[in-house]
Amino acid sequence: MPPKKPSGTLSPPVIQRLSEYLLILEQFIAQEQEVVSSRALATVYGNNSSQVRHDIFQIEHKGSQSHGYLCSELIKDIRIALNLQNEKNLCVIGMGNLGRAITAHVPFDRYGxxxxxxxxxxxxVIGKKIGGVEIFNSDDMSNIIKEQNITMAALCVPASRAQKTCDLAIHAGVKGILNYSRIRLKVPEHVSVHYEQIICSFMQLSYKCSL
Ligand SMILES: NC(=O)c1ccc[n+]([C@@H]2O[C@H](COP(=O)([O-])OP(=O)(O)OC[C@H]3O[C@@H](n4cnc5c(N)ncnc54)[C@H](O)[C@@H]3O)[C@@H](O)[C@H]2O)c1
Structure with missing residues (x-):
């Protein structure tokens, strides 16, 4: 049977919460807890039960709210909703400190x-392997992205190289970029860019701590 498709379009905040619920539910399972109420999930996540129910309602989960949700079934439906069933290939561009850390420590294979x-x-560094993944010459990026049907990239190059590298990756077929460099990228409409700046999280925390 072909893998089930996600049911519709979810908003970015819902996608973010669902992905975090997934990690929490996996912790419940690891602690041998089979059933969770919306209130318990909300308490661990840090929101409220009506928000949790509303998010779960959007993925058409059939579980019962009154008796709690079966963690394993909810995990299954969140994975379908986030389209983690269909494996996507990705690459890391720039294998310095950050690129190496991502390659060695992010458990991509557990999440499709x-x-x-x-x-x-x-x-x-070209020709070496980190975490079993080969480091190729950037000159071959276009061909390898096409050959391996890579659709996502983590961009970990210096800011001065980021736009050009991003353009090359998109031209070869990349549709989603997680950009760690500090510049804002210009991309065509069909491409999604997510920006990750650890220092911005610290700035937000610093602001809250100074109130
Ligand atoms: N978002 C964050 O929170 C965060 C945190 C740390 C660093 N950064 C940014 O991430 C990027 C990488 O940081 P780092 O500490 O790993 O730097 P680094 O200098 O250790 O690594 C950069 C790597 O990119 C390679 N590179 C340069 N041009 C390239 C190209 N055209 N194609 C492929 N590889 C190329 C270099 O050879 C080097 O290996 C920088 O832009 C940095 O500012 C972001």
Whole structure:
């Protein structure tokens, strides 16, 4: 049977909460807790039960609210809703400190993604493997992205190289970019960019701590 497709379009905040519920539900399972109420999930997540119920309602989960949700079934439906059933290939571009850390430590394979290649320009690292993933020469990026049907990239190059690298990756077929460099990227409409700046999270925390 072909894998089930996600049911519709979810908003970015709902997608973010669902992905975090998924991690919490996995912790419940690890602690051998089979059933969870919306209130318990909300308490751990830090929102309220009506928000949790509303989010779960959007993924057409058939579980019962009155007796709690079966964690394993809810995990299954969240994975379908987030389209984690169909494996997507991704790459890391720029294998310096950050690129190496992502390659070695992010558990992509548990969430329907395969880190199939990484790229750099430094001859000292090209040809090596980190976490079983080969570092290819950036000059070959276009061909390898096409050959391996890579649709997502983590961009970990210096800011001065980010736009050009991003353009090359998109031209080869990448549709989603997680951009760690500090510049805002210009991309065509069909491409999604997410920006990750750890320092911005600290700035937000710093602001809250100074109130
Ligand atoms: N978002 C965050 O929270 C965060 C945190 C740390 C660093 N950064 C940013 O991430 C990027 C990487 O940081 P880092 O500490 O790993 O730097 P780094 O200098 O250790 O690594 C950069 C790597 O990119 C490679 N590179 C340069 N041009 C390239 C190209 N055209 N194609 C492929 N590889 C290329 C370099 O050879 C090097 O290996 C920088 O832009 C940095 O500012 C962001």
């Amino acid at each position: 993604m395969k880190l199939s290649a990484s790229f750099d320009v430094d001859p000292n």
